[in-house]
Structures are given as structure tokens and as C-alpha cells.
Amino acid sequence: ARKGKTPEEVVKKYLQKVKSPPEEDCTICMEPLGGPSGYKGPGVGPVSRAESVGRLAQCGHQYHFQCLVAMYNNGNKDGSLQCPTCKTIYGVKTGNQPAGKMEYHVIPHSLPGHPDCKTIRIIYNIPPGIQGPEHPNPGKPFTARGFPRHCYLPDSEKGRKVLRLLLVAWDRRLIFSVGTSSTTGESDTVIWNEVHHKTEFGSNLTGHGFPDPGHLDNVLEELRAQAVRVNPY
Numbered sequence: 001a002r003k004g005k006t007p008e009e010v011v012k013k014y015l016q017k018v019k020s021p022p023e024e025d026c027t028i029c030m031e032p033l034g035g036p037s038g039y040k041g042p043g044v045g046p047v048s049r050a051e052s053v054g055r056l057a058q059c060g061h062q063y064h065f066q067c068l069v070a071m072y073n074n075g076n077k078d079g080s081l082q083c084p085t086c087k088t089i090y091g092v093k094t095g096n097q098p099a100g101k102m103e104y105h106v107i108p109h110s111l112p113g114h115p116d117c118k119t120i121r122i123i124y125n126i127p128p129g130i131q132g133p134e135h136p137n138p139g140k141p142f143t144a145r146g147f148p149r150h151c152y153l154p155d156s157e158k159g160r161k162v163l164r165l166l167l168v169a170w171d172r173r174l175i176f177s178v179g180t181s182s183t184t185g186e187s188d189t190v191i192w193n194e195v196h197h198k199t200e201f202g203s204n205l206t207g208h209g210f211p212d213p214g215h216l217d218n219v220l221e222e223l224r225a226q227a228v229r230v231n232p233y
């Protein structure tokens with residue numbers, strides 16, 4: 001949540017001061033860090049020379065302060081910031097998944113490749129609606145095709161770990177997004193976000209089925225890329 005902070009305050013929170021900028025270009029605007037930001041957009045006021053460049057506290061990458069503020073303003077404005085170079089996430093990243101429901105239960109059948117355990121079935125349901133300010137076309141309707149969408153995980157230790165993280169990702173609105181479907185080409189529709197799910201149970205006609213020995217590790221990696229981890233921050 002924004003908690004009333006301005007974009008400048010959010011960005012500043014994650015930055016350290018830089019006394020003398022390196023002789024490098026800012027990779028957001030491609031202008032030298034020693035000079036002014038190349039960003040000419042609206043809503044960015046002048047900053048003092050001492051504050052013109054900042055170093056992201058954890059990864060050390062440096063940018064014009066105004067470039068980071070502009071980047072933040074172009075995103076979800078959820079209080080988090082992602083380094084455009086190394087993808088380190090500052091704060092808790094949230095997405096723009098529309099309102100809906102996530103449910104799961106165990107079914108007494110085994111998935112191909114997981115003969116020794118039962119199966120977790122996740123059911124996602126998102127109805128169509130109107131896009132909010134966080135979506136590509138605010139005020140315009142969005143469609144929601146193929147819901148409820150059923151997904152499967154082995155009910156193993158690792159599968160249950162993935163489920164716990166998916167529940168966190170759902171609360172942070174990271175499982176789905178609104179945009180253009182790469183499968184159907186339809187725009188303004190609910191689409192899967194960056195975390196792959198298996199939507200086939202006993203077959204693999206779409207490539208989104210079992211067996212797939214690397215699947216759980218891949219999903220854990222995709223969740224890590226969104227900073228959804230087992231340990232709390």
C-alpha cells in the first residue's frame with residue numbers, strides 16, 4: 001500500500017547518497033550520471049545537484065534520482081521498486097491481478113511423474129470487470145476467459161511449499177495480470193503473469209501438463225524473481 005508516501009519519498013527510502021557520480025551513463029535515460037536526467041516527462045520537478053544521483057542500497061546500481069522517480073510513476077506505485085539492471089526488488093512487490101478467488105484441495109489421484117503422492121488442485125476464478133488505474137486501459141472493460149482455471153501440483157513436501165508461496169503471490173496480486181493474451185491475441189483480458197502453472201492433469205497436450213521433472217524448481221525460481229520467498233523479510 002502507498003501509505004500516503006509520495007513517489008519521491010518511496011524512491012528516497014531505498015537510496016544512498018552519492019557524493020561524486022561515476023563517469024558512467026544512467027541506464028534508464030542513457031545520459032551521463034554526472035549531468036542532468038534525460039527524463040523530460042511531466043510531474044518531475046527540479047532536484048538539487050547533491051540529490052541528482054542515488055545508489056540503490058542493496059545492489060549498488062546508480063541512477064538519476066529523477067529517472068527512478070519516473071520509472072516508479074510508470075509502474076504500479078505500490079511502494080516497491082525494482083532495479084532495472086539486476087531486478088533486485090526493494091519493498092514488497094505487488095501486481096495488478098483483478099479481484100477473484102483462489103481455492104485448493106487435495107484429490108486422491110497421482111500425477112504422471114509423481115506416483116507416490118496425491119495431487120493438489122488449485123482453482124482460480126476471476127470474473128470479468130472494469131480496468132482500474134493500475135491496468136493498461138483504465139475504465140475499459142476486461143474479459144476473463146477459461147475460468148475457473150484448474151491447476152495441479154503434487155501433494156509432496158516441495159509441492160506444498162510451492163502452494164504456500166502461490167498463496168502469498170495471490171495475496172500480492174501476482175498470479176494474473178490484465179493485458180494481451182499471447183495464446184489468443186485478445187487484448188484487455190486476464191492473462192497468466194510470470195509464474196507457470198500446470199493446467200493439465202493426466203495429459204500434456206498443451207505443454208502445460210505432467211510429467212515435467214523440473215517444474216517445481218522452475219516455479220520456485222519464478223516466484224523468487226518476484227521476491228516471493230519462504231522466509232519472511
Ligand code: NAD
Nearest residue numbers: 145146180181182183184190191192193197198199206208
Ligand atoms: P498467455 O497465452 O498470454 O500466456 C501467458 C503465460 O501463460 C505464458 O507463460 C504461457 O506459457 C502460459 N500459458 C499459456 N497457456 C497456458 C495453459 N493452457 N496452461 C498454463 N499456462 C499457460 O496467457 P493466457 O491467455 O492467460 O493463457 C492462455 C490459456 O488460457 C489457454 O491456453 C487456455 O488454457 C486458457 N484459455 C481458455 C479459454 C477458454 O475459453 N476455455 C480462453 C482463453 C484462454
Ligand code: ZN
Nearest residue numbers: 026029064067
Ligand atoms: Zn537517468
Ligand code: ZN
Nearest residue numbers: 059061083086
Ligand atoms: Zn541493481
